[in-house]
Amino acid sequence: MNLKKWITGLMTIMGLHNSAQQGQPTVLPIPPEIDPVKVMLESQANALVCQLDRDSKADPAALLNLVRQELKLDSFATAELDMQIVSSVDRGTYTIHNLTFQSMPGLYVPANLYVPKGKGPFPAILNSHGHWPPGRRSEVIQRTAQILASNGYVCLCIDAMGSGERGRGHEHEYHGANLGSALLDLGKPLMGVQLFENRRALDLLCSLPYVDKEKIGATGASGGGNQTMWLAAVDPRVRAAVPVVSVGTFRAYIMNSNCVCELHPNGLLHFEEGQLLQAMAPKAIKIMTALKDANAAFNVQQMLKSYRIAKLAYQQQGIADRIDYELFDEPHSYTAEMNASMVRWFDRAFGRDAQKKVDVNVFNLLDTNLLSVFKYGVKKEKIQTIPQFIEQEYRQAEQRIASDMKTRTDYQKELQQLLSAVAPDSLLDIRSLEPAGGWQRLLLETSAQQLIPVLFRAPREKGKTIHVLFPAAGKQQVPEEEISRLTANGAGLALVDLYGLGERSSASGDRIDAALPRFHTVSRSLIWIGRTMLGTWANEISLVNGYLHQAYGESPLRVIADRETALAALISGGLSSTAQELVLEGLPLSYLPPEVGALDSYNMAIHVPGILSWGDIPMLLALNEGPVSLHALRNLSGENCTASQLSGLQDKVNAYKRKFNNEGSLQIN
Numbered sequence: 001m002n003l004k005k006w007i008t009g010l011m012t013i014m015g016l017h018n019s020a021q022q023g024q025p026t027v028l029p030i031p032p033e034i035d036p037v038k039v040m041l042e043s044q045a046n047a048l049v050c051q052l053d054r055d056s057k058a059d060p061a062a063l064l065n066l067v068r069q070e071l072k073l074d075s076f077a078t079a080e081l082d083m084q085i086v087s088s089v090d091r092g093t094y095t096i097h098n099l100t101f102q103s104m105p106g107l108y109v110p111a112n113l114y115v116p117k118g119k120g121p122f123p124a125i126l127n128s129h130g131h132w133p134p135g136r137r138s139e140v141i142q143r144t145a146q147i148l149a150s151n152g153y154v155c156l157c158i159d160a161m162g163s164g165e166r167g168r169g170h171e172h173e174y175h176g177a178n179l180g181s182a183l184l185d186l187g188k189p190l191m192g193v194q195l196f197e198n199r200r201a202l203d204l205l206c207s208l209p210y211v212d213k214e215k216i217g218a219t220g221a222s223g224g225g226n227q228t229m230w231l232a233a234v235d236p237r238v239r240a241a242v243p244v245v246s247v248g249t250f251r252a253y254i255m256n257s258n259c260v261c262e263l264h265p266n267g268l269l270h271f272e273e274g275q276l277l278q279a280m281a282p283k284a285i286k287i288m289t290a291l292k293d294a295n296a297a298f299n300v301q302q303m304l305k306s307y308r309i310a311k312l313a314y315q316q317q318g319i320a321d322r323i324d325y326e327l328f329d330e331p332h333s334y335t336a337e338m339n340a341s342m343v344r345w346f347d348r349a350f351g352r353d354a355q356k357k358v359d360v361n362v363f364n365l366l367d368t369n370l371l372s373v374f375k376y377g378v379k380k381e382k383i384q385t386i387p388q389f390i391e392q393e394y395r396q397a398e399q400r401i402a403s404d405m406k407t408r409t410d411y412q413k414e415l416q417q418l419l420s421a422v423a424p425d426s427l428l429d430i431r432s433l434e435p436a437g438g439w440q441r442l443l444l445e446t447s448a449q450q451l452i453p454v455l456f457r458a459p460r461e462k463g464k465t466i467h468v469l470f471p472a473a474g475k476q477q478v479p480e481e482e483i484s485r486l487t488a489n490g491a492g493l494a495l496v497d498l499y500g501l502g503e504r505s506s507a508s509g510d511r512i513d514a515a516l517p518r519f520h521t522v523s524r525s526l527i528w529i530g531r532t533m534l535g536t537w538a539n540e541i542s543l544v545n546g547y548l549h550q551a552y553g554e555s556p557l558r559v560i561a562d563r564e565t566a567l568a569a570l571i572s573g574g575l576s577s578t579a580q581e582l583v584l585e586g587l588p589l590s591y592l593p594p595e596v597g598a599l600d601s602y603n604m605a606i607h608v609p610g611i612l613s614w615g616d617i618p619m620l621l622a623l624n625e626g627p628v629s630l631h632a633l634r635n636l637s638g639e640n641c642t643a644s645q646l647s648g649l650q651d652k653v654n655a656y657k658r659k660f661n662n663e664g665s666l667q668i669n
Contacts, residue, residue, distance in 0.1 A: 025436035027453030037506035071192030094149035114149035120210035130222030134172035135164025176259030187610035221334035240349035248302035274309025284349035419535030459492035466492035474502025533605035537568035574623030601638025622656030
């Protein structure tokens with residue numbers, strides 16, 4: 001076959017996300033309303049929850065040690081706070097200071113500090129923002145801070161990484177999809193970054209002479225409430241907390257809508273949310289829940305499950321009155337009524353007058369520019385964005401990788417650990433269905449009760465190549481003319497739908513994702529239960545290839561994949577003990593996120609905790625001992641790579657291959 005025509009045909013196959021249904025027969029025609037992806041994920045999550053001992057009091061030290069490990073809290077370096085007030089706004093009874101402080105070496109955080117006038121020391125509250133724009137300057141945060149300051153509390157509000165003035169271009173953006181997941185790829189989950197920086201915010205409060213260090217609390221709503229909960233669990237300086245519209249169960253996060261800042265990798269392998277609340281005893285915790293909250297993870301039924309577990313620990317310690325909840329006839333929000341109840345809770349916890357009337361009418365929304373640090377001369381390059389932070393951290397990892405003495409086997413073991421915290425799936429049985437349309441219809445049953453659908457045409461002769469296609473758009477999208485092209489010389493052909501693709505798509509997941517990148521829901525759910533989408537795909541690719549190799553050992557396999565599935569094929573090949581030929585189209589050049597441009601060119605199936613610091617795409621390529629052919633490489637933004645980028649990739653892969661004595665070829669087209 002003419003190689004140029006074959007490559008042209010191959011590139012036509014790939015990236016057909018908008019193509020019409022092509023008419024290949026189905027193999028797994030399960031009605032979409034059943035949604036086997038949702039069923040299996042929820043079943044696996046239920047099984048994990050059943051294994052947890054939720055009836056006895058959690059061991060706080062052991063639980064918090066797990067949190068430190070999974071969120072990589074000990075991997076962050078500290079530095080001098082270097083707090084700099086850049087401007088102040090006089091509000092009569094209190095003053096707002098616009099400031100920056102250093103959370104990690106070279107990493108500065110913009111913040112607003114509300115300070116009551118008069119003689120201190122004052123109690124202090126860290127007020128964490130959720131996903132209302134623009135971060136710490138949103139109406140919800142301003143109102144909460146003004147009411148606290150008017151009632152004699154110092155209140156600190158900071159922008160979480162990737163939000164507010166720390167968004168790309170220093171404009172607020174949603175950090176909860178591919179942007180925040182890039183930190184996960186670095187090996188520093190967004191939840192961990194937020195938790196570390198919130199602890200640094202407490203360092204700042206404790207450094208102020210007018211703050212009573214024995215009376216520090218935390219509050220926030222939605223994503224800010226989630227930050228409040230985790231901070232109250234891990235930091236002993238927080239004596240009281242009010243998490244708002246954020247407490248539910250970790251189990252309810254599975255196949256429901258949440259941000260990646262609310263993602264604790266492998267969380268359900270270890271503990272439930274109620275056990276995390278238990279670890280807070282004897283702190284004064286007030287949970288606020290909105291009865292009209294549409295988020296299934298935070299509704300009142302889920303909150304009560306966790307509350308009852310936490311209450312047990314408080315009762316056993318004889319302090320049952322130090323944990324409580326309150327219900328509001330509201331949607332997902334942090335209203336003035338909630339603010340008033342929050343102030344009363346802190347007053348009670350800190351021995352102040354809890355009976356006084358809390359005036360919520362003091363609130364006056366300020367122009368966000370008045371609360372900006374950039375308006376008052378702070379250079380934008382001082383405030384790093386997520387891509388800038390990742391770039392800095394990755395360059396240090398590159399230097400380490402270049403000088404380490406680890407073998408290919410060492411890297412394979414590390415990669416397997418990144419992909420999954422549980423045992424890989426295995427093949428149990430092969431089921432043949434009635435042939436249709438000239439295809440054999442096969443179902444590969446696995447030990448995890450997955451059914452992998454395969455359309456197969458055997459090679460006409462022994463020794464003929466079998467093309468094994470794993471299309472990112474699903475096997476139904478491969479055009480008939482390309483099927484004819486690939487089988488024209490008697491070659492065999494297998495079309496495979498991997499987990500969540502094609503016939504195995506999740507209607508529930510796609511509905512919940514809505515405008516977010518695809519697999520936002522399924523991918524996060526997998527990571528909660530110790531798995532990853534790419535790890536699942538790579539494992540299934542290995543199972544399919546293993547079956548075909550066993551059944552047609554005389555025929556070499558040529559694995560063809562595109563975009564997200566190209567990454568999975570690359571991983572499968574890198575973990576394999578036998579050389580595989582790979583033809584990959586649309587592979588991303590690197591996991592490094594763009595400072596500008598699209599963030600949803602690739603869907604959220606690509607994310608693997610720690611893969612960037614482990615070695616990134618070049619290391620995956622270097623692990624493969626078979627011939628690898630790359631076509632149309634792209635940056636993570638979806639843009640075509642430059643000649644210089646391609647040359648740099650080739651040089652880096654060659655250097656890694658020399659370290660492994662790997663003679664497998666790499667062709668970049």
